[in-house]
Every structure is written in C-alpha cells, then in structure tokens.
Amino acid sequence: MNQAAHSLLRPAHPRASLGYAERNELHWKRNLAVCVFGSFTTLVSLSMLLPFLPLYVRQLGVESPSAIIQWSGVAFGATFLGTAATAPLWGRLADRYGRKPMLVRAAIGMAVVMSLIGVVHSVHQLVALRLIAGLVGGYSSASTVMVGSQAPRERAGWALGILSTGALAGNLVGPLIGGLLPEWIGIRGTFFAGGAMIAVAALLTIFVVKEDFNPADHAKSRTASQAAAPMRRSNYVVVAALLVTAMMVLLANMSIEPIITVYIGGLGVQANHLTRIAGVVMACSALGSMLTAARLGALADRIGSWNVIVGCLVLTGLVMIPQAFVVEWWQLAGLRVLMGMTLAGLLPSIAKLARQSVDESKTGQMLGYLQSAQFCGQVVGPVIGGAIGVSLGLHSVFFVTGTLLVACAGLAQWARKS
Template identity: 75%
Template sequence: MNLPVSRLDAPAIPRRHVSYAERNARYWQRNLAVCVFGSFTTLVSLSMLLPFLPLYVEQLGVSSPAAVVQWSGVAFGATFLGTAVTAPLWGRLADRYGRKPMLVRAAVGMAVVMSLIGIAHSVIDLVVLRLAAGLIGGYASASIVMIGTQAPRERAGWALGVLSTGALAGNLIGPLVGGFLPGWVGIRGTFFVGGAMIAVAAAATLLIVREDFDRAVDARSRRAAQASPRVSVNRAVIPVLLVTAMMVLLANMSIEPIITVYIGQLGVPHEHLARIAGIVMAASAFGSMLTAPRLGALADKVGGWNVIVGCLIATALVMVPQAFVTHWWQLAALRAVMGMTVAGLLPSIAKLVRQSVDESQSGTTLGYLQSAQFSGQVVGPLIGGQIGAHVGLQPVFFVTGALLVVSAALSFWVRSRHPQAARVDS
C-alpha cells in the first residue's frame, strides 16, 4: 500500500531552483513598509526646498531676478537629471549584488549630500550637490526595484501602488514643510533637518529590511535568461513601456513652469499667486494618493495593459478641459482628477516591466524604467515652458493630451500585435 508522503518527508527543493521572489516571500511586506517610509522621507527632504530655493540662491550671491529664476530651475532639475543618468547602473548592480545594498547606499549618500547643501558657499556648489543627490541617491527608485522583484506576482500591482503613495505623499508634504521650517531653524538648518530625516530612513533600512540574495544562484539564472527566446519578444514590449512611463511624467510636469502665470490670467491677485499655485500643484499629488493602491490592485485583477490604456485615455480627456477653465478652483479640481487617473499608470507599467523579463534582469530593466520617468520630469517642463512662451498657454494642454492619446494607441497596438505581452499580464 502506498502511503502519502508527508511534507516533512518530501525532498527539499534544491536552492538553485528557488527563485528570488520565493526566497524573499516572507520579507516583502516588512520591506514594503520600510520602503514606503524611506521613499516618503527622502522625497520630503528633496522637495521641501521648493518654497525657499530662490531665497537660498540669493543668499549664495545671485542678485539679478532673472538669474535667480534661472539658477533655481537648474538646481531643481539637476537632481532629476542625475537620477535619470545613473538609475540603470544602480539597477544592474542590484541584480548583481542585491537590492538592500542599493537602498542603504542611496539613503546614506542622500543624507550626506543633503547635509552638505546646508554648507554650500556658492550657487555652483548648490547645483553640483543637487546633481550629486541624483547621481548617488534614488531611494525611491531602489525601492521599486526591491518591491517589484519581491512582491508576489498576484499582488505586485497593489504593492507598487502603495509604494507610489509614499512617494507622492513625500512630494506633497515636502513643500508644506519647507514653507515653515526655515522660520524655525533657518534655511541652512533646514537642510540639516532633511539630512537627519534621511539618516533615520537609512538606519531603518539597515536594521529592518531583510533580503535573501544568492549571487551564485542569481548569476546562473541571469545567464539562462540571456539565452531565453522571450528576450526577443520583449525587445518590442519593453521600449513601449519605457516611452509610456516617460510620457506620463512629461504630461504631469509640462504645466509646472507656467502654472503660476496661467493662474494669474484667471484673475488671482498677485499677492495670492504663490499660495494658490501651491494648492493647484498639490492637487494632482493628492488625487494620486487616493487612487494609486486601488488602481494597482485593479491591474492585478484585470491586467496592467487594460489599466494603462484606460488611464492614458482618461488622463488625456481630463487634460483638455484645463485649457478652458475660468477660475483657479476649476483647474485645481481637474488636476486632482488627473492625479487620480495618472496614479494607475506607473504601478501598472512597473508591474508589466517586472513580469516581462527574467527576475535576474529585473533590477536592470526597472532601472531603465526609472531613468525614463525622470527623463519625463526633465523634458516635460522644458516642452511646456517652450510651448507656453512661443505659442500660448492653452496649447500646452492640447499637446500633452495628444501625446497621451498616442501613447495609449501604441500600448494597445503592442498588446494586440504581441500575444506574449498579454500573457505575461495574466
């Protein structure tokens, strides 16, 4: 008589056949909690300088109003540029040496650089240090690589949506903190507070985050993946996802350079422009916070491609009426709705990127995804500013809306043309 084999008597699965996600299945939820906290903390620290950045530029010796605006823009954009350049490198190193070391590296590096900004002696120092923060930082990017590769396939969209909420909350709260903190500790002291906040995130990452990384096992998996036939399929799918991610950030950021001017044309008094512009800018992030986890979970149920195409079309439809508003609160309401539709895009794209490649290459590919997103944050304000200056403010909304529709059509075409792209989403 054949007796059933108990679990205790069952042969152990050789470690070389256990995937990275399976080895870390017991850690991903605690790691998610730390990554949400760390993403929130680092982005608060990076964005809280927005309200007083021109004032700090003046303190560093720049007197001309035009030069203050120019240097403030360069200093702010330098961090995005640095992250766009190095994100693929850090993703590749995450595949080779583990995800946790990349998180620790980002947090420690950003804590040091943020503190050094507080002792800058010239505007050149400020720009260089902001660039360094992007080159060696990127905690939120490293978090996406870790959670995207550790979360179970059926919950990856939800997990990435929750992680996105932490980053959005940091971008929302940061300028609010930067509005009152300099009055307590001074502008330079604010950077030391920011560095201390990131140091707390670094300590939490070092002490709480867990990772089971086996370089030998994952190296074998990486060599096998390079010979896999699915690589040729994804050569068409992955670029479309990267372009779509860039378009999302481009559309969201294209209005930033002209939003204060646009609100001024709506009849808002000059003395209230800064406050109203801040509310309108925050509306998009607030809307995204409300729906990011829900749309991420929806992507787990109905598929990432469906959410991507639907959200792109919905965002384009919400973009157009913004050109015809007559009151600032109408613009704020539409930006909030746009934030709600945009929120489903990045978690769904990251989920599909993760599922379209072997896990041994996921860090590298997700690094390219982060690079595409930050490229959109750099290019979006440039395009919006140029169109607003030479054509008009309303056309900015039409152009970005059209780009979103083109991205939706491209995503639908790729999904229809490559059945494999739909299968990895099931």
C-alpha cells in the same frame, strides 16, 4: 540510516533553485513598509526646498532676479538629471549584488549630500551637490526595484501602488514642510533636518530590511534556468512602449509647471495670493494620485495591467482638455485632482509589466531604465510646456499634452498585441 547517509541525500542548496520572489516571500511586506517610509522621507527632503530655493540662491550671492530664477531651475532639475543618468546602472548592480545594498547606498549617500548642501558657500556648489544627490541617491528608484522584484506577481500592482503613494505623499508634504521649517531653524538648518530624516531611513533599511540574495546562488539559479530552458527573450517592442509611456506620465504632469503661475494669474487671482494658489494647484495632482494609486494597482492585478494603462492614458488625455477652458482657479484645481487620480494607475502597472517583460536576472536593470525614463519626462516636461506656451499660447499646452497621452494610449494598445 546514519547521519552521513542523510547528508548525502539532502539537497546541497534547497533554495538556490527558487526564484528571487519565492526566496523573499517572508520579507516583502516588511520591506515594502520600510521602502514606503524611506521613499516618503527622501522625497520630502528633496522637494521641501522648493518654497525657499530662490531665497537660498540669493543668500549664496546671486543678485539679479532673472539669474535667481535661472539658477533655481538648474539646481532643482540637477537631481532629476543625475538620477536619470544612473538609475539603469544601479538597477544592473542590484541584479548582480542584491537590492538591499542599493537601498543602503542611496540612503547613506543622500543623507550625507543633503547635510552638505546646508554648508555650501556658492551657487555652483549647490548645483554640484544637487547633481551628486541624483547620481548617488535614488532611494525611491531602488525601492521600486526591490518591491517590483520581491512582491508576488499577483500582488505586484498593489505593492507598487502603495509604494507610489508614499512617494507622492513625500512630494506633496515636502513643500509644506519647506514653507515652515526655515522660519524655525533657518534655511541651512532645514537641510540638516532633511539629512537627519534620510539617516533614519538608512538605519531602518540597514536593520529592518531583509533580503535572501546570495550572488553564488543567484548565478547557479540563472545557469540552471538557462540549461533547463532558454532564457525568456525580451520583447523590445513592449519594453520601448513601456519606457515611452513612463516618460509621458511625468511629462504630462510637469508640462504645466512653467506656465501655471501665469495661467492662474490670468484667471483673476490677486497678486498677493498668486504664489499660494499656484502651490495648491500644483499639489492637487499628487493629492489625486495618493487617493487612487493603490486601488488602481490592485485593479491591474485583477483585470490586467494593459487594460489599466490604456484606460488611464485615455482618461488623463480627456481630463487635460477642459483645463484649457477654466474660468476660476478652483476649477483648475479640481481637474488636476481628477488628472492625478487617472495618472496614478499608470506607473504601478507599467512597472509590473516591465518586470514580466524580461528575464528575472535582468529585472533590476529593466526597472532602472524605467526610472530613468520617468525622470527624463520630469526634466523634459517643463521644457516642452514652456516652449509650447511661448510659441502657441498657454491654452495650447493642455491640448498638445492631452493629444500626446491619447496617442500614447494607441501605442500601448498596439504594443500589447505584439
């Protein structure tokens, strides 16, 4: 048989009929490694300003102590607000144009904006750039979309757990670096260093990350699946339960932030050690999550994501209660480590279920909504915690948050049966 006959018999697009995860089965582990590094560096850069943010706000001309605190809170929260607003959009574009372009866009955008923050001359410019960092950035969110849609279903929980560990490590290490770098290179130089770290992640993303995504093939595959069988219908009850649970994870973790320094001060910690001890206690939940995120993600692969979600919600809610009765700061720190260990199983399991709850062509959009819900919890958590602390007392924050988590476990148990 001649070559022309062979070409007629050969399929025109042999990989077009494969799913996205199958087309990228050779790349997902390497991409995971780059995404972990990129999530770590970007979150280090975003969180390292915590120790010196009030000092920078003062350098920009704000003099009143109350105004410094207010502007510092606004500047810090602006990034999360921006990310919550745009994560679904970037997820939808990832479904249409591929996951790698979203990673490159986020890395380059954040590298530029982080460097520009080092040259601002007013607090308004600082807030505006922090907001823009959230709007155009979101490398960690884009990484979740890529890893969540590329990893094989039987390994998705583990992969998302590893990714979550990198992000948690960034949030843990960032403030530590932020406490050291300004003494060596100055506050403005620290922002340039942060921009350089993200630029390295951008270069790795451009040259190392591989993705088999062709918009034409993707459209043909989607059309073929629709012709063969109706597209999987989204279970909106499950989706809503997952979004609420994702928000509750961050809300529970952040609800103590506004009161933690005052609460620790009431445990007998001396004033000259108060800030340092508060920082240690705040970091304890991230430390606990780093220890168990990958393990609980792998556990979800074995026993089912719903089982891990319900169990972790109940355990986290129970661990919240004793925090209201501690008499020493180290007791609170130990309980926060335990809380982080139980919280860690939630986000990878939620992301895995979110991927499975919608058609493959909408995976990125769904995971984008999930990221948005998480950042909403990160913004709302401190507000709710502060309001409860003022109106009902500091101890009430732990009782209310624990009750909400257990109620959320009931919601998850109900949703899994629908």
